[in-house]
Amino acid sequence: MTAYLLPDAAHAAETAETRAAALIAGPCALPAAPMAMPPQVIEAEAGLLRRLVSLLLPQRPATPSAGAGA
Numbered sequence: 173m174t175a176y177l178l179p180d181a182a183h184a185a186e187t188a189e190t191r192a193a194a195l196i197a198g199p200c201a202l203p204a205a206p207m208a209m210p211p212q213v214i215e216a217e218a219g220l221l222r223r224l225v226s227l228l229l230p231q232r233p234a235t236p237s238a239g240a241g242a
Contacts, residue, residue: 195201218226
């Protein structure tokens, strides 16, 4: 009769490392050094004078998309 023994922690860790290495080296793997994200900058709110002037100036209508009205 063969007894079923659970794998020890060292073997489990080795298996996890092997699986992780296989995922990293796979066909959909990320490059070794991906590009860093640029810092995000929050735009300053438009001042009162700029908002008043933009209300007084005529606004051009948005252009229709390529598939509109077909």
